[in-house]
Amino acid sequence: xERRNFVGGLFCDLQKAFDCVNHETLLEKLKLYGISGTANKxxxxxxxxxxxxxxxxxxxxxxLYSNVKHGVLQGLVLGPLLFLI
Numbered sequence: 001x002e003r004r005n006f007v008g009g010l011f012c013d014l015q016k017a018f019d020c021v022n023h024e025t026l027l028e029k030l031k032l033y034g035i036s037g038t039a040n041k042x043x044x045x046x047x048x049x050x051x052x053x054x055x056x057x058x059x060x061x062x063x064l065y066s067n068v069k070h071g072v073l074q075g076l077v078l079g080p081l082l083f084l085i
Contacts, residue, residue, distance in 0.1 A: 018083050019071040023047045026072075029085055046078070 027044055030036075035043065050073065051065040072082040 018074050018079060021072050021083060022070055026082060026085060033085070047072070 023044075026047065027040065030040055030043055048067075050068040052068055053065045072079045
């Protein structure tokens with residue numbers, strides 16, 4: 001800065017990044033990387049058969065599960081790896 005050169009910065013907010021992963025795109029990328037057949041079917045099952053439910057003040061509504069259509073689960077071993085792919 002003393003030499004009056006330009007200084008730049010790039011900031012990325014990855015707070016909700018894990019929630020934005022498209023399952024179809026991820027499965028196609030896995031095929032490109034050679035994960036096919038049974039392994040790909042297993043990953044598809046892992047992604048497609050995930051449900052969540054919201055509770056407020058520890059009150060859990062019955063039968064209000066919804067299918068997770070985007071994103072990978074956080075806190076599991078595969079989550080960060082699938083996000084990076």
